[in-house]
Amino acid sequence: MTTKLPQSQLPEEEILRVAEQEQEEKSQYQRHIYVCMGAACLAAGSATVKDSLSEVVDQNGFAGRCAVHGGGCRGLCAEGPTVTIEPDDVLYGKITPQDAPDIIKNLGKKRPLERLHRPTDRPFFLRQQRIVLELAGKVNSERIEDYIASGGYKSLLKAVHEMSPVEVINEITRSGLRGRGGAGYSTGLKWRTVAKADGHPKYVICNGDEGDPGAFMDRSVMDDYPFRLLEGITIAAYAVGAEQGYVYIRAEYPLSVRRVQNAIRQAQRLNLLGNQIAGTAFNFDVQVRVGAGAFVCGEETALIASIEGKRGQPRPRPPYPATAGLWGKPTLINNVETFANIPAIIRNGADWFASIGTEKSKGTKVFALTGNINHSGLIEVPMGITLREIIYDIGGGIPNGKRFKAAQTGGPSGGCIPEEHLDISMDYESLAGIGSIMGSGGLIVMDEDSCMVNVAKYFMEFCMTESCGKCIPCRVGTAQIYRILDNTTRGTATLSDLEQLEMLCDMVRHTSLCGLGQAAPNPVLSTLRFFRDEYLMHIVEKRCPAGVCHLHPEPALYNDTKESVR
Amino acid sequence: MSGVVTLKINGIDVGAQENETILDVARENDIFIPTLCYLEGLSRIGACRLCLVEVKGISKLLPACATTVAEGMEVFTDTDRLRKYRRLIVEMLFTEGNHVCSVCVANGHCELQTLAQQHEIDYVSLPYLYPQRTVDASHERFVFDHNRCVLCTRCVRVCDEVEGAHTWDIRGRGIESGVITDLNQPWGTSVTCTSCGKCVQACPTGALFMKGKSVGEMVHSPSFLTFLAQMREAKK
Amino acid sequence: MKATLALPSDDKRWRMVNATMRRHGYSSSALIEALHTVQQAFGYLDETALQYVAKSLRVPLSRVYGVATFYNHFMMKPGGTHTCVVCLGTACYIKGSPQILETLEKRLAIRKGQTTPDGKLSLMVAHCVGMCWLAPVVMLDDDVQAEATPAQAATKIQEWVSK
């Protein structure tokens, strides 16, 4: 089904032709089976499931009537491997290769296979609203034709043919889209700054260094919708006037690297990247840069240093990358999810987007819902949904009859939301109001068996080991805070340590050079705010109410000989 | 050509060139702002956070060494809050390494010691971390005592930016990081070191010193850097 | 024009390394990419490789070393025949991965990040392998051990180590 593009043809027409051809081909089949090729399902063995499905299709003479494709994530990661059958919209979960004959035999029947069926009319699906993940797994992440046939690249063509860069920026600004990386800065304003900045060339960087432990939203977008991501990046490049882009992907996501690289090659083949894109004067190309395991590279100046081949250490801002970024040139940095929103905004218009969400937080947010929750997986919800709805309606509540204790958002930079705030609206301002952050979208649910001091210690250890070491407050402060938390969980801390803890948190927060250090005390401050009694029980009563910490009040030695192969 | 701006530092009206930093202007006006990683003639990295100042209307504290002045800016360099933070930062440096002034070559000529005196640190309230660090005395003329290193990277920068050898860099990260020579080898075996001694002069503490110096005998004099920087500027 | 440096030996893997650097025009910004290729090809970064990359890209030795040790992904020593990665992501952490790690450390008598003396097994930790719904997760080479328990993980590695 490879399509060769004759040079003479007009690109736009050619794209439409590709779409038609693809649709035509598809329509020859009565059924399309999409086997999820996302990391979660792959890990659960979806590749062999796909092979056996194809085999059964061929053997049983279904070839020509039924096509098996690699597809994307439906969000029910815990149910992998999942398979979606179109046009019936039947979702099967926990498939094994042995299930293939049954599935194929059942095609076309009224009732889906009971034992594998995962009904999609449940709150898990009904309460979600999908923009970023709109293709809902029903597109092949490795074939640009499939993406185009599903309506892909229309937005780019619309942008470059029908809109000026300024109009694109205005549209994005009007949509109210805010950066999905965590800080929530207005995307349109950022684009405008880069567009206006003096300096040439300009760069666009897609931040795919999703480093929060417990977050995998961006990976899913890169794995499943790499073309959509590229389309968003390309529109951005057009708007700000950039000629070169980079997708910075963390090394832990080899599949994302492969998929995005593949997508770049295919987009280049169809002249959707490269010189004179879609027959216009707009030139833009993209390279993948693979990170190497450093959380701090999620910080934009550190990420730039990393792309430049240096240690990923941040530098003071201003100047912001928008005016002096990569190689000192104006640089637009947005996160994966932000770019993935762009095509939908251009296609459906700013007003449509702005109608979703809250007054100040527009659109949807993708969360990785994990921890002590019945349906863990990837969800996309309109901004402003309450935490209670996410946890109890979509997530199906807490397993094993346990009690909800807290939900953690924003990873090591975020905070814990206690039971009394379950009805909080999930938007930037509300979360900040109770000392947490939206963050990139990790949402970890904890039940009564979790010790909040231990959780604070966990995040502080993370920040300590991920601190780049450049500025003193973060380098030494995180180590000192970690030491106090460690002593608390061992039962050797005193009340004066608690005082010192607060003093150190205040200092690290206000004096650190970059966001990592400034936000590092957040989990501690947040747990101190809502679960101070737990700290006191550890310190005064030498008791861990959740039974997690083993308290033995002998003095502990700091630095239990950390060694590594490095 | 750069224009002239006026701003207020600690309530005093001062004039400045628009491309100057807050630190430059403060020093011109004899307003003291503590620094450690800053050294005239080297790039400004804003890493030690001692020169943080408050600027009216900006919620974040800004590093005076790396923040350019602006018209109408109101800067405060010596508030209670800043003093509290600075004191804690200096204290943390004492806990991070193994600093024993009384046996140190730089005793009496040490910027860290001076900072401690300026911030009236007569005791350290935080626990010492006692890292296991070594002394590299393999160089013919100089010694690097990693116990006294505060990771200001002045040596790294002077070697890269002024001498052009880039013998030094930083290994690892966070609390585990440290200054290295070439491929983390003994200084004396470095193939890039020119033995110029600029790093030794740039060091604020007793981490880098000349061999044979006894306690209190290492006096650093990095002022030559200003001249070198000016000469280079003039040649351009 | 930069002349290509002679390869350190006739080991074919050096050509891969050189190809990566050539693709980036031997630009100093290709340092991390080059180190990735070295690690892919050789499993770890040794001094010869660091020297070669430094000279080819004209990057100071100390900077190469600084970059190589800044990023967790790069290994400065060869790893074991097998790798066991205990995920310490948030979800795994609250579901008990620290206990798994502790058990394995005791059983293997090595610390996280180390390799058994016979070189058979490296015990590593990750700050999230991104399979939070399977928490706690232990990766045994490419095998994902979902909802792992200390006993399970210990039994599995026992097979490797006793072979």
Added chain:
Amino acid sequence: MAKTLVIDPVTRIEGHAKITIYLDDAGEVQNAHFHVTQVRGFEKFCEGRPFHEMPSLMARICGICPVSHLLASAKACDGLLAVRIPVPAANLRRILNLAQMIQSHALSFFYLSSPDLLLGMDAEPAARNLFGVAQQQPQIARDGVRLRQMGQQMIEMLGGKRIHPSWVVPGGVNAPLSAEHRDKILAMIPEGITTVQRTITWFKGVIEKYAPEIQTFSRVKTLFMGLVNGDGNLEFYHGYLRLGDAAGNIIADHLDPVAYQDYIGEAVEPWSYLKSVFYKPQGYPAGIYRVGPLARLNVVNACGTPLADAEMPFFRTLDRQSSFHYHYARLIEILHGFEKVQELLHTPDILSQRVRAEAMPNSNEGIGVAEAPRGTLIHHYKIDDNGLITHANLVIATGHNNLAMDRSVYEVAKEYVKSAHMNEGMLNRVEAVIRTFDPCLSCSTHAIGQMPLQLELIAPDGTVVETLAR
């Protein structure tokens, strides 16, 4: 019933030690030990440090006699440089050491021991201190304070700081003496001499009162060791080691300190963290010997200064074995100190500007010896080719005396401690014998804080029968 009696800590000494007295069923003393209970680990933590730091680091062993450690250390470092330091530098170091000896002896005699001597061994413990002395004998107390002050002032003028001067460096000293300071020190000396002579006169008058203690304190027969100069006279800075026996015979002379390992052995005993030092040719524990003022004056031919030598005939009439006479020896050494400082300050090139031999290390091993107020110090270092310490061994005065102190405790306990009628005065005598040695335990081990004295009667099964708190 058998009991164990513990004195912990021993008071009015430098550092922390305890004494255990083992009583048998009849209440008689069966054995007793002098324990140095804490480890300091100086030798271990100087490993890896640049040797140039050693003098200052070693001076931190002790706040009482830092100068002597400084000098022994600097001399070991001179050995590493393999240089002969300029003569004026050596003389300046000598003066520094003498000043140190004056202040330290003054501290030991007046502050630590004079309460026993003046107020009596059985006096009320609360008043048995320098303040008690000041009330009864204000002149003595004033003299003590003044002598110590003079010693400290001299150190300050030479070394720049009263305690822990960093003036002494490998190869010499780091600054010459100014004429101003020389004159100021010289001006102090007549007062010093008068003051110490006044004390000597008083002390000679009261010695007889302590006949019983003198006798008990002489029960342990040991050898004596001290540094002597080429003439066999008293020397604190540089010379040979000489050993004498209990009868006053010189049994070894012209011993090169650098070869100390040939004739000095170090044994480890389970009851103490302090090594037990002995004279090798006589074996362990027969080679038990004492160092310090008594030992020095016992082995020298003469002091070499007129006023001190004038005191020697009386000293020679005393029982050379009695540790009680450390006190008198100490006073003679103070007198000698003033005289010697005066003599050295009048040497023609004392103000010379050339006071330091600059060199890179030329030897991987260096050994330095000096006399501290408490006795001989030996510092022995090994360095790698980069000048970093790979090994350090310190034999300090209190180590030399360890065995003698241990046995003296036993002898005194036997004489005075009777469990049936135990009282505080008995125990004070046990401590007093330790004080005669003026042990500096902070030098030899490690001192943490100050604890109240506690006496414990411990049954053989380890249970505490009775506790007396002071």
